[in-house]
Amino acid sequence: MSGPRAGLGSSVVLKSISQLRDAGLLDEQAGDVEAVARRYAVAVTPAMAALIDPDDPRDPIALQFIPDIAELDHRPEERADPIGDAAHSPVEGIVHRYPDRVLLKAVHVCPVYCRFCFRREMVGPDGLGTLTADALDAAIAYIADHAEIWEVILTGGDPLVLSPRRLADIMGRLAAIDHVKIVRLHSRVPAVDPLRIDAALIAALKASRKTVYVALHANHPRELTPEARDACARLVDAGIVMISQTVLLKGVNDDVATLSALMRAFVETRIKPYYLHHPDLAPGTAHFRLSVEEGQALVAALRGTISGLCQPTYVLDIPGGHGKAVIAAPSIERTDQGHRVEDFRGGIHDYPPR
Ligand code: SF4
Numbered sequence: 371m372s373g374p375r376a377g378l379g380s381s382v383v384l385k386s387i388s389q390l391r392d393a394g395l396l397d398e399q400a401g402d403v404e405a406v407a408r409r410y411a412v413a414v415t416p417a418m419a420a421l422i423d424p425d426d427p428r429d430p431i432a433l434q435f436i437p438d439i440a441e442l443d444h445r446p447e448e449r450a451d452p453i454g455d456a457a458h459s460p461v462e463g464i465v466h467r468y469p470d471r472v473l474l475k476a477v478h479v480c481p482v483y484c485r486f487c488f489r490r491e492m493v494g495p496d497g498l499g500t501l502t503a504d505a506l507d508a509a510i511a512y513i514a515d516h517a518e519i520w521e522v523i524l525t526g527g528d529p530l531v532l533s534p535r536r537l538a539d540i541m542g543r544l545a546a547i548d549h550v551k552i553v554r555l556h557s558r559v560p561a562v563d564p565l566r567i568d569a570a571l572i573a574a575l576k577a578s579r580k581t582v583y584v585a586l587h588a589n590h591p592r593e594l595t596p597e598a599r600d601a602c603a604r605l606v607d608a609g610i611v612m613i614s615q616t617v618l619l620k621g622v623n624d625d626v627a628t629l630s631a632l633m634r635a636f637v638e639t640r641i642k643p644y645y646l647h648h649p650d651l652a653p654g655t656a657h658f659r660l661s662v663e664e665g666q667a668l669v670a671a672l673r674g675t676i677s678g679l680c681q682p683t684y685v686l687d688i689p690g691g692h693g694k695a696v697i698a699a700p701s702i703e704r705t706d707q708g709h710r711v712e713d714f715r716g717g718i719h720d721y722p723p724r
Contacts, residue, residue, distance in 0.1 A: 383481070384414040387437070394424045395436055410654070411483040411494025415562045418482055421592055430590045430622040435482055441654035450491040452650040454471040454691020464502045464511040467693055468531045471521035474509055476501050476540060480579060486619060486658045488650040488687070493527050510543050513550065521552040530559035530584075534570040541578035554583040556615065559588060561593045564601035572608045583611045586641055589623050591631040595657040599639045606640045613644035616682065619658045620649075620664050626671045633672070633680035646682035651689055662686070666699040673701075674714035 381387075387407050390396040395414070398402060414435045421431045455475075458467040461613050465473035478489075478497040492498045493557055501509065513519050522544055529537065555575070559566050584605055588594060606612055614636045616623065623629055633643045646669065649659045669684045684698040702711045702721070709721040 381416055384419055385412055387412070389598045390414065390436060393419060395419065395422055395432065399528075400437075400716070401439040402442075403437045403439060406439060406441045406654075410437070410441060410485075410487075410490050411480075411497070412437055412651070413481065415481050417564060417595065417597065418562050418593075421595070422645060428486075430628070431592060433622050434589060434619070435486055436485070436570070438485060438657070440657040441485060442486060443656060444653050445656050448651045448653045448655070449689060450459070450568075450653060452488050452652050452689055453687040454689065455492075457691035461508050461512050464506045464512050464595055464602060466512075466516075466519075466659065467691060469518050471523060472513060472516075472519055472522050473525050474540075475526045476506065476509075476514070476524060476536075477532055479531050480526070480528045481531055481559055484558075484617075486617060486649060486652060486655045488652045489527075490652055490654075499525075507538070509703070510540075512595040513544070514547050517549045519550060521554060522550050523554045523556065525556040528557050528559060529555045530571065532558040534574040537571065538577045541574060541576075545577060545579045551580060552583065553578045553580045553586060555707035556585045556587060558587045560584070560601040560605065561588050561595070561598040564595070567601035567604050572604060572610070575605075575610060576608065581611070582609075583613060585613045585644060586636075587614050587615050587617075588632070588636075589616050589619055590628065591635045593634075594635040594639060602639045602641060612639075612641040613648065614641050614682065615645040616643075616646045617658075618660065618668070618684075620660045624660055624664065624668065626668060626675055629668060629672055630676045630680070633676055633682060637679050643680055645683040645686045648684065648685055648686040666697065669698045674716075 384390050384393055387396060387404050408521040418431055420433055423429045455465045459463050460466055460617060463475050477500045478493045480493055483494060487493060513522060541553065544553055602612055618624060623632060636643050648662060648665055649655060665684060670683060683696055685694045686697045687694055702709050711718065711719050711721045
């Protein structure tokens with residue numbers, strides 16, 4: 371990385387095209403990005419703006435957060451609700467897709483807006499907003515009434531944009547539900563706004579008195595800055611377990627070196643790599659998508675490159691709300707005599723039927 375970093379001095383979240391231009395993160399050649407910003411929310415935190423090299427037109431951080439006219443290219447196969455949340459929403463704010471767990475979507479605001487977001491039709495200033503007090507009461511009552519719910523996953527939106535007071539309220543209400551054992555929060559905050567992870571927020575998370583997991587969404591190793599790693603250390607030192615989620619994105623992380631560095635950075639930060647998501651069919655995101663076969667080849671190469679600790683699970687959310695499928699290519703296949711199994715160098719070996 372060389373060249374000036376125009377966003378470095380910014381202390382405000384950049385939320386408009388004019389702010390991005392003033393920060394040197396968009397130039398006149400960008401085209402009608404105002405039309406993109408009218409359609410999809412924009413926000414870039416100071417921490418992320420500082421990471422962008424404005425001299426690099428393919429900067430992987432910029433690609434994730436700076437609007438691009440390619441987002442106006444909508445394809446027939448794309449869907450407003452690509453993973454089918456609505457089909458499994460018994461009450462507002464709850465998605466109950468699998469028997470033992472629910473999503474609780476308390477807020478539809480994020481600290482940054484990802485250009486590939488799978489919920490881009492729902493999040494942002496014009497999105498579904500924050501649950502009203504009555505809707506939150508109904509969502510908590512639903513969880514309390516369903517004894518099969520073992521895990522509550524706060525997502526949205528990004529639940530760590532809630533104030534510690536509001537987060538503590540939700541966590542305290544979950545504390546009163548005996549059958550809920552695990553509370554998981556999916557967030558970009560520890561990386562994109564690391565100073566937000568302070569004592570008050572950690573105390574709020576612990577108010578659930580459950581086992582708390584924070585799944586950090588990060589897609590490029592540069593997002594794991596020293597400040598981000600410190601924020602994660604504060605969470606882990608407080609007894610919160612961290613796992614990762616990464617979206618496989620063309621131009622951002624679709625090469626073995628970048629993915630390896632990212633997974634190692636997670637493990638070094640005491641974050642267990644969890645999901646590597648095949649990109650969803652979100653509107654205006656075709657420029658980020660790669661084929662399943664390309665993804666499988668990358669995941670197979672990771673197996674031969676980095677420690678088992680660093681291996682994520684490659685998954686696809688089946689459009690229509692049918693849940694996740696693991697889509698890594700299998701290393702073993704059945705033959706007439708037994709099996710053929712492939713080692714990490716690509717060598718093929720026989721294995722008996724049992
Ligand atoms: S943080 Fe998640 S919900 Fe928010 S814009 Fe990014 S992908 Fe979408």
